[in-house]
Every structure is written in C-alpha cells, then in structure tokens.
Amino acid sequence: MKSIVLGIGNKTNGDDGVGIFVIEKLAHSGKNKKEMINKNQFLLVDCGIVPENYTSIIRKHHPDRVILVDAADMQLIPGSYRIIPPEKVSVMNFSTHSIPLSVFISFIHQSTDEVILIGIQPMLMEPGTPISAGVTEAGERVARFIINDELNKIRPLEEGRPIS
Numbered sequence: 585m586k587s588i589v590l591g592i593g594n595k596t597n598g599d600d601g602v603g604i605f606v607i608e609k610l611a612h613s614g615k616n617k618k619e620m621i622n623k624n625q626f627l628l629v630d631c632g633i634v635p636e637n638y639t640s641i642i643r644k645h646h647p648d649r650v651i652l653v654d655a656a657d658m659q660l661i662p663g664s665y666r667i668i669p670p671e672k673v674s675v676m677n678f679s680t681h682s683i684p685l686s687v688f689i690s691f692i693h694q695s696t697d698e699v700i701l702i703g704i705q706p707m708l709m710e711p712g713t714p715i716s717a718g719v720t721e722a723g724e725r726v727a728r729f730i731i732n733d734e735l736n737k738i739r740p741l742e743e744g745r746p747i748s
Contacts, residue, residue, distance in 0.1 A: 586625030598713035599706030656703030663718030
C-alpha cells in the first residue's frame, strides 16, 4: 500500500469539513474506490473528527505514507493550503479533535515512513454553514495534487510565521 489519505473534519461546521470534502473528491475523481486502491495505491478514509479511531487501518496496511488533510488556522488568506512541517503541528489550531494532532501523528509514525499534513485555511467554521467557495476550490486543488502525486507543488508553511 503506497498511501493512506485521511480526511479530517466536521462537514456540518462549514470549512471544518474540507478534509472530508477532499476525500469525497478523490473517491469521485473518475475512478471508483477499488481502482484507486489498486492503480494509484490509495486508501481513502473519512475520519470525521476522530482520526485516532482509524489507527488500526494504518497499522494493518503499513503504508509508505499517510497524508492527512484538515482545516487549520495558519493566519493565511482563506483557501490557502500548505504542508505543515512536524515541528509546527503542536502549536497549530486545528478544528475539533479529541486528541492533539501532534500526538496522533507521533503515534502513526510508528507504522509508516512518512506523514504529511496538509492544512487548508478556513474562512468560516460555524455549525450549519456550507464550505465556502474559496475553501472548496482549495480542496479541489489539493485533491488533484494527491491524485497526480504532486505534493511537492504544495508550499510548506514558512518558518517563523506566527500561528494562532
């Protein structure tokens, strides 16, 4: 298994659902899920707000890499997306999770060679609101980068950038 992609978030809280939106885009990208698993070697997981409930899938498949996609307040323009380096994860403000993502990432790193966290800057995370247009567009771009194995085209979050 090459990659497991974890979409994290709450679809009923506006832009917080962007991680799940990316998983849905990947699942409906013109290939059915079985083809994606076999041809592109992806396993897609909608984690909701509890990614820690899916550690057994990661341990079972022992993928080369795990890609996490989540809304993250990076103090950027809404719809911006970045790869968040491991040293920045513990100071980030991620939507609603049971445990800090830094703890989750440390745990799953025991079962994979690489963990990549892609953060998408939300505009509005209010109950009952849809995902905003700019964040939807960002989610579509991130899905294309994943499908085409072009994660190197996503800029990392800069060093020294203040995080809320």
